[in-house]
Amino acid sequence: MGSSGGVDLEDIPSVDLMTELLGRMKCATKPDKRLILIGPPGSGKGTQSPIIKDEYCLCHLATGDMLRAAVAAKNPLGLKAKEAMDKGELVSDDLVVGIIDEAMKKPSCQKGFILDGFPRTVVQAQKLDEMLAKQGTKIDKVLNFAIDDAILEERITGRWIHPTSGRTYHSKFAPPKVRGTDDVTFECLESESHRHPRSQRP
Ligand SMILES: Nc1ncnc2c1ncn2[C@@H]1O[C@H](COP(=O)(O)OP(=O)(O)O)[C@@H](O)[C@H]1O
Structure with a gap:
């Protein structure tokens, strides 16, 4: 029956369709x-x-x-x-x-x-x-x-990023569930201070 981007709408649970529909109705306003x-x-x-x-x-x-x-x-x-x-x-x-x-x-x-x-x-x-x-x-x-520069410095030095998705973490303010690992894919995180050398940091 109806398909959207190769996905058969019949196969999508009704609750998901309803949630999407309600979301779209809210957005229309x-x-x-x-x-x-x-x-x-x-x-x-x-x-x-x-x-x-x-x-x-x-x-x-x-x-x-x-x-x-x-x-x-x-x-x-x-x-x-x-x-x-x-x-x-x-x-x-x-x-x-x-x-x-x-x-x-x-x-x-x-x-x-x-x-x-x-x-x-x-x-x-x-x-x-x-x-x-x-x-x-x-x-x-x-x-x-x-x-403020000082606040940026503190945030960046503790910041970790999952390069593929762009998801960011902070060792103090928002740590990942497992140290050094992305919560969703379990792939390794990269240190943001490594990506932004001190000389290039704001
Ligand atoms: N608008 C843009 N024009 C050109 N290159 C871009 C642009 N946005 C992103 N990039 C490229 O993607 C890289 C990562 O982008 P982004 O995550 O926004 O910046 P950063 O890692 O410098 O904070 C940049 O270093 C640059 O090579």
């Missing part, structure tokens, strides 16, 4: 929102994004997470991005703009989006304006997570 979050690693974007996303029924487009997932999946996009990412350099504007443009077309972005890590260059900002102008929309708000 929400105003559209297009947000950009700005802030250094450790400023709280990763904590606040899922809360804002759920409250306003938005999609969360974090270019860093999307690129890391592409690299882990070894798809053509990931292969192109890997070299720059390994060197700690920015991935080309065309590539990043392409993934954002594609992602914004997803049904989950219908009510709007939260951009996280994008735009990061002037060219990306110009391309974003062009994309939105084509859709007849614009950015509603830019949220700047301004935070």
Whole structure:
């Protein structure tokens, strides 16, 4: 019968369908929102994004997470991005703009989006304006997570990340269930201070 993205709707438990339906009905009443979050690693974007996303029924487009997932999946996009990412350099504007443009077309972005890590260059900002102008929309708000350097330092030094999913932990504030291990996949975590050498830290 009805199928969605290769999944047979008949096979989905009714309770899941009802929950999804109720969620979508709730979302229908929400105003559209297009947000950009700005802030250094450790400023709280990763904590606040899922809360804002759920409250306003938005999609969360974090270019860093999307690129890391592409690299882990070894798809053509990931292969192109890997070299720059390994060197700690920015991935080309065309590539990043392409993934954002594609992602914004997803049904989950219908009510709007939260951009996280994008735009990061002037060219990306110009391309974003062009994309939105084509859709007849614009950015509603830019949220700047301004935070004291000393607090950032404390957060970052204890921070661990699961590179594939972008899930973050903190040895003091949000420890994983098993030390050094991701709660969901049980894969090894990477130390954030290792990813952001002292000289590059905010
Ligand atoms: N908007 C972007 N433009 C170019 N490269 C990006 C962008 N967003 C992410 N990247 C690439 O992905 C890497 C990881 O991104 P992210 O997790 O947002 O940053 P960081 O690890 O520096 O906090 C960056 O170092 C960069 O190579």
